[in-house]
Structure formats: structure tokens, C-alpha cells
Amino acid sequence: MNLHSFPLAADAFDEARHRVAGTVLRTPAVPSPSLAQMCGAPVHLKLEHLQTTGSFKLRGATNAVLSLDEVSRSKGVVGVSTGNHGRGLAYAARQAGIRCVICMSRLVPQNKVDAIRALGADVRIVGVSQDEAQVEVDRLVAEEGLTLLPPFDHADIIAGQGTVGLEVLEDVPQVETVLVPLSGGGLISGVAAAVKAEKPDVKVIGVSMERGAAMAASLDAGHPVQVPELPTLADSLGGGIGLDNRYTFRITRDLVDQVVLLSEVEIADGIRHAYFEERQVVEGSGAVCLAAIVAGKVRLSGPAVALLTGCNIDMNMHRRIICGENVDVMHEGEG
Numbered sequence: 209m210n211l212h213s214f215p216l217a218a219d220a221f222d223e224a225r226h227r228v229a230g231t232v233l234r235t236p237a238v239p240s241p242s243l244a245q246m247c248g249a250p251v252h253l254k255l256e257h258l259q260t261t262g263s264f265k266l267r268g269a270t271n272a273v274l275s276l277d278e279v280s281r282s283k284g285v286v287g288v289s290t291g292n293h294g295r296g297l298a299y300a301a302r303q304a305g306i307r308c309v310i311c312m313s314r315l316v317p318q319n320k321v322d323a324i325r326a327l328g329a330d331v332r333i334v335g336v337s338q339d340e341a342q343v344e345v346d347r348l349v350a351e352e353g354l355t356l357l358p359p360f361d362h363a364d365i366i367a368g369q370g371t372v373g374l375e376v377l378e379d380v381p382q383v384e385t386v387l388v389p390l391s392g393g394g395l396i397s398g399v400a401a402a403v404k405a406e407k408p409d410v411k412v413i414g415v416s417m418e419r420g421a422a423m424a425a426s427l428d429a430g431h432p433v434q435v436p437e438l439p440t441l442a443d444s445l446g447g448g449i450g451l452d453n454r455y456t457f458r459i460t461r462d463l464v465d466q467v468v469l470l471s472e473v474e475i476a477d478g479i480r481h482a483y484f485e486e487r488q489v490v491e492g493s494g495a496v497c498l499a500a501i502v503a504g505k506v507r508l509s510g511p512a513v514a515l516l517t518g519c520n521i522d523m524n525m526h527r528r529i530i531c532g533e534n535v536d537v538m539h540e541g542e543g
């Protein structure tokens with residue numbers, strides 16, 4: 209895809225940035241001497257896990273909420289979420305003073321459910337997959353007139369997430385490679401489009417977990433496919449991309465240069481590296497880019513930026529990982 213057929217206007221990212229400025233923090237990018245030493249190239253970490261609500265999802269959610277017309281605002285918004293989108297959407301809606309309902313599956317960790325309730329959203333737990341939670345969303349849209357704001361496959365969400373890319377270019381103008389955690393592809397679509405519009409030669413690498421990487425399987429198949437949703441340390445990367453995916457599959461296919469998959473052990477190593485070497489508390493999904501470098505799964509020949517995208521990990525789980533336990537989330541809760 210050339211950038212002219214991109215489903216967003218050329219200035220969508222600049223407009224999004226202006227729109228979200230009052231709600232979203234501008235997060236720092238800091239050099240990582242330890243990663244630079246490991247891979248022989250300068251590496252900056254973009255500390256987006258320090259974002260308000262604990263993840264970048266606030267950017268897309270805020271841009272989408274503030275783009276609604278008056279009638280839609282008066283009825284409110286609804287989201288289906290593995291946690292961080294719900295949290296970002298709840299915060300964005302509260303800031304804008306509108307109603308927010310969040311539907312999620314039972315796989316979502318309790319700490320994330322609690323956090324969303326605390327933000328004043330009406331939380332509904334439905335089924336064991338995002339697809340099942342979607343049924344309740346469809347009902348709320350049809351019967352109560354709420355506007356669905358999905359976690360990734362929406363032009364205003366993608367534009368909001370892309371503001372991360374604008375900041376990366378400003379803070380590390382010499383960047384040659386950007387590493388981005390990849391699930392539904394809203395973040396990587398926005399970042400790749402925003403970055404490549406200005407610097408087409410920058411390489412964009414997506415990082416997912418081996419367990420249930422729907423976008424990677426879809427790219428292999430050449431079209432969106434479903435994969436079983438499995439428990440993983442990178443729980444914010446779980447869930448499908450939607451068989452009726454409109455934007456993110458196409459943009460990821462056309463703009464992303466490489467996708468890397470990580471084992472659970474590698475993700476745990478990434479969380480530990482973030483803590484001991486970078487002194488950052490990062491959730492599994494937020495640690496995958498750093499983990500990919502630590503695992504030696506990406507080759508970097510020039511300056512790179514790795515996004516740390518979220519900090520919403522259960523702190524008890526985090527402590528066990530830091531203490532060296534190989535937490536097998538597959539068997540969590542069984543013993």
C-alpha cells in the first residue's frame with residue numbers, strides 16, 4: 209500500500225496530537241546502555257508505560273471520544289477490551305463527561321477489571337473470549353444507541369496511537385528501526401504510518417507472543433484468520449484481529465517490515481530485564497520489544513527505539529517473576 213491510499217487523511221496524526229494534548233502525557237524516550245551493549249547499536253526506550261492509565265491505549269481512546277459529534281456524546285460509548293483499552297476509554301470518557309460501558313471476558317485479570325470500575329465505567333463480564341463479549345456490545349449499540357469504540361480497528365483509534373510515532377521521530381530523529389508490540393495492530397498501524405510518512409526508510413518491527421498471535425497467523429495466511437485465545441504473560445496482546453478486519457490487517461501487511469514471536473520464558477526475561485537493568489515495572493505485553501532484543505531475535509544495525517507500552521501487571525505476579533519463578537500462566541489458578 210502506498211501512503212496515499214491510507215484510510216486516514218494526511219494530517220490525521222497532527223490533528224490527533226492536538227486533540228489529545230490536554231489528556232495524554234508526552235512520554236520520554238531514554239537511552240538504554242544495557243541494550244545498546246547487547247546488540248551493538250544505540251537503543252532508546254519510549255516509556256509509554258508511564259502514560260496515564262498505564263498504557264498508550266489512552267491516546268486512541270481520547271482521540272476517538274473527542275472526535276464524536278454531540279448526539280453520540282449524549283448517548284455514550286461502549287468498548288470490548290482485554291483491559292488497557294477499556295481503562296483508557298473509561299478515563300477518556302470520564303474526562304469528556306460522557307457515559308461509558310466496558311464489556312470484557314473472564315480471561316481479563318482482576319486488577320484490570322477493578323481499575324476500570326474505579327474509573328467510573330459500567331463493567332460487564334461476558335463469556336470467555338472477546339468475541340463473546342462482543343455480543344453484548346452489539347446489543348448496547350442496537351438498543352441503547354451507544355457508539356462502539358473498538359480497541360484497534362478504527363481510524364480515530366489508529367490516528368491516536370500514531371501520535372506515539374510522531375514523538376519517536378522528534379525525540380530520536382536518527383532512528384532507523386522502531387520495535388512495536390503487536391496484537392490487533394492499532395498501535396503498529398498508527399506508528400508505522402506516522403513514521404513512514406516522514407521517513408519511509410525507517411524499519412518497523414512488530415513483536416507478539418507465540419501463544420495466540422492472531423496478526424502473525426493472519427499475515428501468514430494472507431487474510432484475517434482466527435487462532436485459539438491462550439493465556440499468556442503478554443495478556444494485553446491476546447484476542448483476534450476480527451475476520452471482518454477493515455484497516456489494521458492491510459496496514460500491518462503493507463507497512464510492517466518484520467514480525468517476531470516470543471516464548472513465555474523470553475517474555476519473562478524481558479520483564480526481569482526491564483526491572484533490573486532499566487528500573488521499570490512493565491507488564492508482559494509492554495516488555496516484548498525489549499525482550500526481543502534481549503533474546504537476540506532482532507538484528508539492529510543502527511539507532512533503534514523500543515516501545516514499552518504498558519505497566520498494568522498484577523504486582524504479585526510481577527514479584528514472582530522478578531524473584532526468578534518461571535510463572536506458567538497456563539496453569540495459574542489450578543493449584
Ligand SMILES: *Cc1c(COP(=O)(O)O)cnc(C)c1O
Nearest residue numbers: 292391392393394395444517518
Ligand atoms: C493493546 C496493547 C498492545 C497492542 O496494541 P494493538 O494496537 O492491539 O496491536 C501492546 N501493549 C499493550 C500494553 C497494550 O495494552
